[in-house]
Amino acid sequence: MRLLIAGLFSVFLAAAPPSAKDCLSCHDIDLAKFAATKHGSMACTDCHSSITSLPHADKPAPVKCATCHEDQVKAYGKSVHGVAKQNGMTDAATCASCHGPAHAILGAGDPGSKVAKQNLADTCGACHSNPDFLTKHKIPFAKPVEAYRLSVHGREVAKGNAGAASCSDCHGSHDILASRDPKAKVNRANVAETCGLCHGDVQSAYADSVHGLAVKRGSKDSPTCTGCHGEHSILAPSEPGSLVNAARVSTMTCGRCHGDERLNTRYGFGDKVPAYQDSFHGLSVRGGGKSAANCASCHGVHNILPSADVRSTVNPANLSQTCGKCHPGAGTKLASAPIHVRTATITEHISVRWIRLAYLVLIPLTIGFMLVHNFLDWLAKLRRGPHHGGTHEGFPRMNPTFRITHALVIVSFVSLVVTGFALKFPEAGWVKLFQSFDPTSSLRGVVHRIAAVIMMAGTVFHFIHLAVSKRDRVILVELLPSWQDAKDIFNMLRFNLGLIQDRPTFGMFGYAEKMEYWAFMWGTVVMAVTGVLLWAENWSLRHFPKWVLDAATAAHWYEAILATLSILVWHWYLVIFDPDVYPMDLAWLNGKASADHMRETRPEYYRKTLEKRETGSDNS
Structure with a gap:
């Protein structure tokens, strides 16, 4: 009887599966660490079910995760990773690639798990941040994991925000499909629903929008969430x-x-x-x-x-x-x-069209005339040489009040040109220099408006000065255009072409100065009126039709071009590049012009001025 019991007991022991301690006789496994894993409560043979006795075969059957995880394994088999594995891609992701070694698998909620939300970027990045892997398999997306880490989602996950999106939230986990697959969570037809899992209110609004409805109809051109926000590199709108x-x-x-x-x-x-x-x-x-x-x-x-x-x-x-x-x-x-x-x-609007057409005719004709006139004058003076002698005698030309007004115009005009064209050509290289310390262009706008006020104030000051000063008021009479100015223009062109011998002479002001003065006054009025309308746009829009502001914008722009070119071509030639005054007429600075130049070009005015000075009637 005892022998029978002993025999039966030995048979029972032989049939019992090997225990963990039995396995440790050959396999170096830390049971304490294994006990802390997701599978720590399981016996070795629960996974290695083909091993029923010891010693076992040299190569036991592979572990079948599907025994416990049937749904996950089925999903993996249909996924982009599973299909790639079945097609012979030896380095395609497997269960162990994502979850870790078999004896160290941790639950997704464990901070040490490879599939924990905060670790997923590193896990996916093992392949998708590997340039050799991406090149080998011709994966076109450049650094998706790196982009995700810098995104608003990646940064929130890194902070420990459990609600922020990780790789699996958008792509899925075991059921990851290629984006071209209609069932993929990141297929363009499904992206809005995927994003809507976290952004429900946004998804509802988008679904009813012109873009959302177009995507629903199958349009491949209409943007989805990723079309506007980007894919992996999504940033907050404030960034x-x-x-x-x-x-x-x-x-x-x-x-x-x-x-x-x-x-x-x-x-x-x-x-x-x-x-x-x-x-x-x-x-x-x-x-x-x-x-x-x-x-x-x-x-x-x-x-x-x-x-x-x-x-x-x-x-x-x-x-x-x-x-x-x-x-x-x-x-x-x-x-x-x-x-x-x-x-x-x-x-x-028709008003804008006529303003544009008028300036497109006026600007080329005006600047063209100035260029031809100045070029002929320059060539003629180069041939004969400048008429001033070796003396540096000065002739009174601008008293302090006029110089103050002129200084206001210089400062404001240059400021207006720079800040105005900076608005019109924001991508220009020289504008980028200003944007380095004024990135929002707010300072540009402030400077432009201050300069406009200075320009208008200077002009008003000029006319107040003329109204108050009887002696200086004479310039208005002297600056009035006359038929003689037209004759002088014609004769000056003939003289510079060598058709006549006698050079035309002028009074206190010649036709060049008259043209510039009245053009400046006209331009100042145009720029001031249109500028104020645009500056006070809310008031303007409440009281005038929109086309008034459109017309003001057009006039302001084209007048700015005309004024700037006129100063560069006409005024700078008169006071800088004219050989008779080169390198500069300093009347704007010290109030005195070259006596030789005045004597040559304005002999009668020069003589009368000297007589007044000798009799003491000239207080300039």
Whole structure:
């Protein structure tokens, strides 16, 4: 009987599976560490089920995770990783690639787990940050994991925010599919729903928008969440590098599609993007301004609707409220006029067209005449040599009051030119130098307005001075144009061409100075009126139709070009490059012109002035 019991006991022991202690006789496994893993409560043979006795075969059957994780293994088999493995890609991700060695697998909630939210970037990055791996398998995405780490999602995960998105939240875990697969969570048709798992309210608004509905209809051109925000490198809108940052959204995001010539041909977007870019809003944003309206300011963000939709923020019935956010009371005027108007198109107002055409004729004719006149004068004087002698005698020309006025004009005009053209050409290299210490261009705008006030104040001061000073008021009479000026222009051209021998002479002022003086006064009035209208845009929009501001913008721009070129070509020649006064007429600085020059060009005026000085009647 005892022998029978002993035999049965030995048979039972032989049939029992090996214990962990039995396995330790050959395998170096730390049971204490294993006990802390996800599978720590399991016996060795629970996974190595093919081992029923010891010693076992040299190569026991592989562990079958599907025994416990059937659904996960099925999902993996259909995933991009599983399919790649089945197709012979030996380095495709397996269970161990993501979860770690079999005896060290930790639960996803364990901070030490390779699939814990804060560690997923490193786990996925083992392959997707490996340049050799990416090159070998021709994976086109450049540094997706690195981009994710710098993104708003990656940084939040690194801070321990459990609600922030990790790789698996967007791509899935075991069921990762290629983006081209219609079932993939990151397929463009499904991206909004994927993002909506965290951003539900946003997804609801987007789904009903013009973009969301187009994607739902199957459009491959309409943007999804990633089309505007980016994919792995998503940044908060407040960050300068974000694709939806206020300074970039119009150019880098909306403009990328709506300014594309092929998409424009397909969908008829029109010239809205270039029209916006050339508008004050667009120029300000291009120059770094953050307060000017961008596309999203008017059209909305995720809830963009066609303008014909009564819910749209740009529906005519809603423009008063939309535009009124920045321009109180201006909505009624704006609603009755085209918004995105580009110069030289059928949408521009007739007033703008006539202003543009007038200046396009006036500028070439005026500057062309100046260039020809000055070039002929310069050649003639080079041939005969300057008429001034070796003396440096000065002749009274500008008293202190005139010099003060002139100084105000110099400072304000140069400031206006620099700050004005900086607005119009924000991408120019010289403008970038200013933006290095004025990134938002706010200082540029302040300087421009201060300079405008100085220019207008200087002009007003000039006329007050003339009204008060009887002696100086004579210049208004002397500056009045006459028929003789036309004769002098004609005769000067003939003289410089060598057709006549006698050079024309002038009185206190010649035709060149008269032309410049009255052109300056006319330009100052035009720039002041149009500038004030544009400066007080809210008041202007409440009291005038929008085309008034469009006309003011056109006149202000073209007059600025004409004025700047006139100073460079006409005034600088008269006071700097004219061989008779070179290197400079210093009357603006010390009040005295060259006596030789005055005696040669204005003999009668020179003689009368000397007589007045001798009799004491000239107090200049």
